[in-house]
Amino acid sequence: MQISFSPQDHAFRRTAREWLLANVPRDRAPHSGRPARDFALAWLARCHAAGWSGISWPDEYGGRGLSQERLIIWYEEYARARAPSVLDCTFVALNHAGPTLIACGSDEQKAFHLPRILAGQSIWCQGFSEPGSGSDLASLGTNGRVEDDHLVVNGHKIWTSFADIADYQELLIRTEPGSKRHQGLSWVICDMKSEGITVRPIENMAGAVHFAEVFYDNVRIPLSNVVGDLHDGWRVAMNTLAFERxxxxxxxxxxxxxxxxxxxxxxxxxxxxxxxxxxxxxxxxxxxxxxxxxxxxxxxxxxxxxxxxxxxxxxxxxxxxxxxxxxxxxxxxxxxxxxxxxxxxxxxxxxxxxxxxxxxxxxxxxxxxxxxxxxx
Ligand SMILES: Cc1cc2nc3c(=O)[nH]c(=O)nc-3n(C[C@H](O)[C@H](O)[C@H](O)COP(=O)(O)OP(=O)(O)OC[C@H]3O[C@@H](n4cnc5c(N)ncnc54)[C@H](O)[C@@H]3O)c2cc1C
The missing domain is CATH 1.20.140.10 (Butyryl-CoA Dehydrogenase, subunit A, domain 3)
Structure with a gap:
């Protein structure tokens, strides 16, 4: 496939290449834990300070509103410079939590979270899979009971990448009692420091600790953290998975x-x-x-x-x-x-x-x- 780039695109490529040459860290990124978090956030903050974080996000959310062609150029140069892998602990925030908030979040949710994501101030994880509900996500059972202006969450997620070092989670739960499959789910922003959350890390066969089990024991989440409408989480989650893939x-x-x-x-x-x-x-x-x-x-x-x-x-x-x-x-x-x-x-x-x-x-x-x- 031939993509045509304008003279301005070529100038953009040169600027990106020069910046990456001067700024890409020489050390290999740590695989897991606090060192991985500190490394990834420091690198993202550096990109952000120079205007290279979220370049295709709309201006109003802290991005530069650049075209898909420019995004392609940026990632071509990024890979060529052997910059830190994009699949690090900032991946969820930048690639699917942020875009989901842009597509489905409230003004308050966007105003609070999007600038923090781009500036390298928050790590997100994804709490979708459960034991027995991976491929068949619609069978999930972790539930949130509405109590005044909160959801009270109980249940168990698994394979949650970077749960041990995350600040926030995109959490998919069943909020409508008695609902089945895709109905009655909600996509909520869960603060990982909330009382009642226990994170139990799992070591993979490469010896790295990327993912974890997460247990929820009467975790209180404000209803204002629901993204999209209450019980409309399946639609929001499909947005998330489309961005992720x-x-x-x-x-x-x-x-x-x-x-x-x-x-x-x-x-x-x-x-x-x-x-x-x-x-x-x-x-x-x-x-x-x-x-x-x-x-x-x-x-x-x-x-x-x-x-x-x-x-x-x-x-x-x-x-x-x-x-x-x-x-x-x-x-x-x-x-x-x-x-x-x-x-x-x-x-x-x-x-x-x-x-x-x-x-x-x-x-x-x-x-x-x-x-x-x-x-x-
Ligand atoms: C490195 C890694 C990181 C992950 N990070 C996260 C994360 O951050 N957050 C999160 O929520 N989840 C995460 N996951 C979980 C991942 O999404 C699930 O493992 C995946 O969806 C499969 O679910 P499962 O493990 O329950 O397997 P199962 O769904 O039990 O599948 C077992 C086998 O059966 C097959 N199978 C199942 N249903 C069908 C079907 N209908 N047709 C054909 N074959 C079928 C599957 O392909 C598989 O081979 C991660 C997984 C890995 C490996």
């Missing part, structure tokens, strides 16, 4: 494209023609994935299901890229740090944000028009 894709995918080039360097000279073929295929697949993402971003109107195409393509390619890295490194993978860590993490790509099977179901039903999955 689509907007978020661009930074991650460009990062992966740069990784493919790093992999080609790692393999040079490739041992045997089959590895050379494999690397050439990965480079072509990365280019195809980028073209699909750009097309999705620039298509007007885009559909909310487009995100599943780019998410699925990215997730499976990321696994193939890291598998190739292990084959190139061979026994050296045992002593090498970052490729091996990222290889172990890549297993989660086809689970997080909706599994590969669920993305395929969405593509089948909503894009290809095949019959819908029946729920009991």
């Amino acid at each position: 689509k907007i978020a894709a661009i930074g991650l995918q460009l990062e992966l494209s740069v990784k493919v080039e790093d992999l080609i360097d790692l393999a040079s000279p490739p041992r045997g023609s089959s590895m050379a073929d494999r690397l050439a295929t990965l480079r072509a697949e990365a280019a195809a994935m980028r073209a699909m993402t750009y097309r999705t971003m620039l298509r007007d109107p885009a559909t909310s299901s487009d995100g599943s195409l780019v998410r699925l393509c990215f997730a499976e390619l990321a696994q193939r890229v890291h598998r190739a890295a292990m084959d190139i490194l061979g026994p050296d993978a045992l002593v090498e740090g970052s490729w091996t860590h990222d290889y172990l993490e890549s297993y989660s790509e086809t689970i997080a944000g909706g599994t590969a099977e669920i993305q395929r179901n969405i593509i089948a039903e909503r894009i290809l028009g095949l019959p819908r999955t029946r729920h009991p």
